[in-house]
Amino acid sequence: xxxxxxxxxxxxxxxWLPGGSRSAADAFLEFVARRRGEDTTSFxxxxxxxxxxxxxxxxxxxxxxxxxxxxxxxxxxxxxxRSDHHTLATEFARGGFAALDLHGPWLPDAESFxxxxxxxxGQRAARNRAGRDExxxxxxxxxDRSVLRRTHPRELRRRLEVLTRxxxxxxxxxxxxxxxxxxxxxxxxxxxxxxxxxxxxxxAGPLGSTEDARAHAALYDGVPPDLLALVRNVPxxxxxxxxxxxxxxxxxGIFTFSGPCAMADGLVTRLQEDGLGIEATGxxxxxSLLEGxxxxxxxxxxxxxxxxxxxxxxxxxxxxxxxxxxxxxxxxSNTVEEAGPARDDxxxxxxxxxxxxxxxxxxASTGEVWVRTDPRIDAELGNWS
Numbered sequence: 170x171x172x173x174x175x176x177x178x179x180x181x182x183x184x185w186l187p188g189g190s191r192s193a194a195d196a197f198l199e200f201v202a203r204r205r206g207e208d209t210t211s212f213x214x215x216x217x218x219x220x221x222x223x224x225x226x227x228x229x230x231x232x233x234x235x236x237x238x239x240x241x242x243x244x245x246x247x248x249x250x251r252s253d254h255h256t257l258a259t260e261f262a263r264g265g266f267a268a269l270d271l272h273g274p275w276l277p278d279a280e281s282f283x284x285x286x287x288x289x290x291g292q293r294a295a296r297n298r299a300g301r302d303e304x305x306x307x308x309x310x311x312x313d314r315s316v317l318r319r320t321h322p323r324e325l326r327r328r329l330e331v332l333t334r335x336x337x338x339x340x341x342x343x344x345x346x347x348x349x350x351x352x353x354x355x356x357x358x359x360x361x362x363x364x365x366x367x368x369x370x371x372x373a374g375p376l377g378s379t380e381d382a383r384a385h386a387a388l389y390d391g392v393p394p395d396l397l398a399l400v401r402n403v404p405x406x407x408x409x410x411x412x413x414x415x416x417x418x419x420x421x422g423i424f425t426f427s428g429p430c431a432m433a434d435g436l437v438t439r440l441q442e443d444g445l446g447i448e449a450t451g452x453x454x455x456x457s458l459l460e461g462x463x464x465x466x467x468x469x470x471x472x473x474x475x476x477x478x479x480x481x482x483x484x485x486x487x488x489x490x491x492x493x494x495x496x497x498x499x500x501x502s503n504t505v506e507e508a509g510p511a512r513d514d515x516x517x518x519x520x521x522x523x524x525x526x527x528x529x530x531x532x533a534s535t536g537e538v539w540v541r542t543d544p545r546i547d548a549e550l551g552n553w554s
Contacts (some may be wrong), residue, residue, distance in 0.1 A: 170193065170262065171187065171216060171219075171262070172184065172185065172186050172187070172216075172217075172218075173185045173193055173197075173215060173216055173437060174214075174215045175196070175200045175212070175213070175214055175215075176212070176213045176215065177200075177201075177204050177209050177211065177212050177213070178209060178210065178211040178212075179204070179208070179209045180239055181204055183196075183200050183322050183361045184295070189410055192259070192262070192368050193214070193258065193259075193262035194255055194258035194262055197212075197214050197258050197262075198254060198255060198258065200212070200241070201225065201227075201254075202240065205227065206300060208320075210226065210227045210228035211224065211225070211226050211227070212224070212225045212227070212229075213225075214261060216265055219238065219265055219266075220237050220238050221234070221235065221236050221261075221265045221266045222234070222235040223235075223257060223258065223261040223269070225243075225254060225274065225470060229246065230247060230248040230286060231246070231247065231282060231286070232245070232246045232247075232248060232254070232257055233245055233246075234246075234261070234266050234269050235266075235520045236266045240469050244275035244276060244279070245275065245276040245277075245279065245281070245282035246272070246274070246275055246276065246279060246282075247276075247282065247285050247286045247287060247289050253331065254542065255536060256272065257269060257272055260272060260514070264269075264383070265537065267339075268342065277522060278480070287460065305437055305438075305441055306439055307482050308432070308440055308441065308446070308447060309431075309432070309437070309448050311446060312431075312432055312447050315447065315452065315456065316368070316373040316456040316459050316460060317424060317430060317452060317455060317456060318430050318493060319493050320459055320495075320541065321494075321495045321541070322359075322363060322365065322413055322430070322495070322541060323363075323525075323526075323541065324428050325357075325367075325459070326349070326357075326359055326365075326537055327357075328362075328458065328459055329349035329351075331348060331403065332349070332351050332355070332458055333349045333350055336350070336351050336352065336359065337351055342451070345360055345361045346358055346359070346360050346361075346399060347359050348403075350406075351458065353370050353372075353407040353419065354369060354370060354371070354451065354454050354455070355367070355368070355369055355370075355404065355455050355458070356368045356400075356403075356406060356410060356418055357452065358368075358396075358399040358400070359426070361388060362525060362540060363426065363525035363527065364393075364395065364396065364425065364426060364427050364527070365396070365423050365425075365426040366392065366396040366397075366399055366400060367422075367424040367425075368400060368418050368420045368422065368423055368424075368426070369420065369421060369422035369423075369450055369451035369452055369454065369455055369457070370407065370418075370419045370420055370422075370451055371421045371422075371449075371450070371451030371454070372419075373448045374421050374447055374449050374450075374451055375443065376421040376443075376445070376449055376450070376451075377421055378386070379409045380420055381460065382409055382410045382411065382412050383412045383419070384439075385409045385417065385419075386411055386412055386417060386546065387435045387439065388421075388433060388435045388436050389417060389418055389420070389423060389425055389432065389433055389435055389436075390434050390435030390438070391427065391433050391434025391435055392425055392433050392435075393427045393528075395427075396425055396427060400417055400418040400420075400488050401415055401416070401417060402415045402416055403418055406418050406419075407419040409526075419452050421449065421451045422436065422447075422450030422452050422455075423435075423436050424448075424525070426453075427528045428527045428529060428530050429491070429493075429495070429496060429527065429528065429530050429539070429540060430495075431530070432447070432450075438449065441497050443458035459499035469543075469544070469545055470547070471545070472545050473521060473522065476518050476521045476522050476551075477522065477545075477549055479514070479518055479544065479545065480518045480519075480522060481546070481550055481552075481553045482548050482553070483499060483514070483515050483518070484497055484499060484553065485553040487500045487501060487503070487508075487511075488500070489503060490542060492546070494542060495541060495542055496527070496535060496539050496540060496541055497539070497540045497541075497546075498538075498539055499515055499539075499540065500512055500515070500534075500538055501534075501535055501537060502534050502537070503534055503536035503537065504534055504535045504536045505535045505536045506536070507536055508536035512536055512538065515538055516538065519538075519540055522543075522546075524540050524541065524546075525540065525541040525542075526539065526540050527539050527540070527541060
């Protein structure tokens with residue numbers, strides 16, 4: 170070890186001598202931490218006797234090693250991890266310029282450095298995207314195993330109606346949209362056609378803070394506009410100001426029924442970023458309510474026999490039930506052109522039978538038709554399986 174001088178681009182200096190209680194690397198990084206600021210981003214560890222220096226350029230993610238003051242030879246390295254600064258400071262203090270040979274690659278000029286940094290940033294972004302995609306897939310898989318995902322929307326609405334009345338309220342229907350409510354913990358809105366949104370709120374959970382209105386609004390990203398309108402400016406509910414004006418219903422969990430039940434994209438992103446599971450959404454309370462005894466169902470009116478038979482024939486030729494048995498999937502993997510006129514016939518049958526057609530999930534072929542299952546059709550399909 171030999172005497173070293175620490176400096177920054179603001180002309181502050183500090184000498185370091187061997188034999189003290191702090192290593193050169195620790196003392197240098199402490200010097201960096203104390204002086205780093207918006208206008209102070211470059212720091213140097215110098216061995217004046219050997220005319221060598223190690224330079225950290227924090228604003229661009231570069232580390233330089235320099236030899237010679239009159240005609241300096243400078244090489245660059247891209248910072249790739251948090252440990253790089255401590256490792257290279259330790260090695261430079263121990264053996265100077267030559268001791269850094271094994272800690273490369275060292276690049277001969279600024280242009281080479283910029284190319285290498287661009288490639289590194291691209292690779293890191295790709296890894297981050299892959300990690301987010303993997304975590305997103307894990308969250309959706311976790312949700313796929315949930316009680317809510319396995320509950321038929323028709324049964325969900327029946328139970329929400331019972332729970333609303335048990336809480337001393339009546340389901341409120343305005344312009345064809347029915348609002349179910351269990352305090353602030355669960356709010357749900359469903360249209361007469363079966364499209365809906367369920368919002369849970371757990372104020373004690375990790376997503377329960379509503380102080381950041383923009384972050385709260387981002388949870389709703391990806392919700393279809395017609396469903397988002399149902400949770401804007403709702404009276405007599407716990408609400409959070411929206412950055413663009415008005416309010417949004419307070420939420421830690423957002424689940425849409427425009428197609429198969431799904432978490433809002435913004436909610437999935439937030440869970441990914443915070444490393445949380447779906448239990449953070451407050452879904453547990455709703456699921457505990459859903460697992461109670463099933464309420465009695467009113468007998469449904471019989472379906473037109475001819476239309477029922479035609480529907481079942483199309484299902485037998487082109488379709489199947491999804492794994493939750495909540496949807497008929499017809500014209501599986503067909504485009505609109507491949508499905509042809511038979512698809513138009515099916516859509517007319519859906520209207521005639523009064524069934525609930527939903528949006529096909531992302532990635533589905535253009536001709537696929539998703540329809541919520543109906544016990545009256547299920548009974549007949551037993552003859553067609």
